[in-house]
Amino acid sequence: xxxxxxxxxxxxxxxxxxxxxxxxxxxxxxxxxxxxxxxxxxxxxxxxxxxxxxxxxxxxxxxxxxxxxxxxxxxxxxxxxxxxxxxxxxxxxxxxxxxxxxxxxxxxxxxxxxxxxxxxxxxxxxxxxxxxxxxxxxxxxxxxxxxxxxxxxxxxxxxxxxxxxxxxxxxxxxxxxxxxxxxxxxxxxxxxxxxxxxxxxxxxxxxxxxxxxxxxxxxxxxxxxxxxxxxxxxxxxxxxxxxxxx
Numbered sequence: 634x635x636x637x638x639x640x641x642x643x644x645x646x647x648x649x650x651x652x653x654x655x656x657x658x659x660x661x662x663x664x665x666x667x668x669x670x671x672x673x674x675x676x677x678x679x680x681x682x683x684x685x686x687x688x689x690x691x692x693x694x695x696x697x698x699x700x701x702x703x704x705x706x707x708x709x710x711x712x713x714x715x716x717x718x719x720x721x722x723x724x725x726x727x728x729x730x731x732x733x734x735x736x737x738x739x740x741x742x743x744x745x746x747x748x749x750x751x752x753x754x755x756x757x758x759x760x761x762x763x764x765x766x767x768x769x770x771x772x773x774x775x776x777x778x779x780x781x782x783x784x785x786x787x788x789x790x791x792x793x794x795x796x797x798x799x800x801x802x803x804x805x806x807x808x809x810x811x812x813x814x815x816x817x818x819x820x821x822x823x824x825x826x827x828x829x830x831x832x833x834x835x836x837x838x839x840x841x842x843x844x845x846x847x848x849x850x851x852x853x854x855x856x857x858x859x860x861x862x863x864x865x866x867x868x869x870x871x872x873x874x875x876x877x878x879x
Contacts (some may be wrong), residue, residue, distance in 0.1 A: 638671060645837050646684070650839035653688060654846025657800035660839060661685065662743060662786075663866065665779040666736050670872055675724060675731035678779035679824055683832035684839045686811040693804035699797035702761075709764040710809035713772035713785070717810040719777020719818045727777075735778045737873040740866050742783040747863060748770065755791040771809050777818075781810075 647663035661681050668677035696782060700706065724732065768789050775781035791798055819823040 641671060642668060642835075646835050646838040647842040649684075650842035651846035653839065654843035654848075655850035656846075657692065657796060657803065660688070660851045661779055662740070662782045666740050666866070666870065666873055669733055669736050672779060673807060674736055675729070675823055676828070676839070678724060678831050679828045680835050681779055682811055682815055682818070682824070684836045685807055685831070686815070687836055688839055688843070689804040689807040689811070690757050691875065692800050693808055696797045696801040696804070697794070699801045700805075701794075701798060701802050705761050705764050708761075709768040710806045711768070712765040713768035713775070713781070713806055713810045713815040715776075716769040716772025717776035717814045718772075718817050720773040720778075721779040721814060721823075722820060723773075724818075725821045726824060732778065733873050736780060737870045739774060739778050739780040739783050740870040740873075743780070743787070744863050744866055744870070745781060746787045754793055755788070757792060760788070760792055768806070771806070775810055776814060813865075 645664050646677035648667075649660035649662075652663055653660040664681060665674075665677045668680060712778055727735075767784060771781040771785035771788070774784055786803065792799075794802065815824060
């Protein structure tokens, strides 16, 4: 990696930290497509593993008293862990071009959901019944593209949870699937010692800039912040499609 690439990667991860600090989730939704644009999907997915695991462990512990019923969490996260194994196999087999288009598609779906149904609602009784299949699909996306947000975060947003419960549930899910994803990718030869070191270093800009995101969330209207992020994501998705088509 050149100095310029390191600087760009730092900025991408810092923006991911700002998003996570402001919303409680979603760091990969910016960092993964940005890193994919510079490198490839496999690299982006692996580099985000340690930051995903440790930041969500911290947030899960911080909001440990605000939890949904364990039956819901186990179904959602348990099938998510199964899905991430299947998705990791896809990640190891498909070409970088197809994977890049997959990331662009996932980002586009996320943007569409946020714009078309920003206030969608799912009653909790229904959410409990569908949590397992939704978790599996989210895990599948996470394993294959590093982005489960079009399913996982859209699903949790539709429950209209209070922020502590949203963060607690999302953190439980991401910790569970990442604990499975790391040994799976190591077995497949995608998680090497060098990439593990880079993944550990990627934690630094995230944790440094998460407090910045929290302060921005207090001062900037949420709708303005969301629109800025969606515009940036749209630009990334377009660039990924353009690069993959060359």
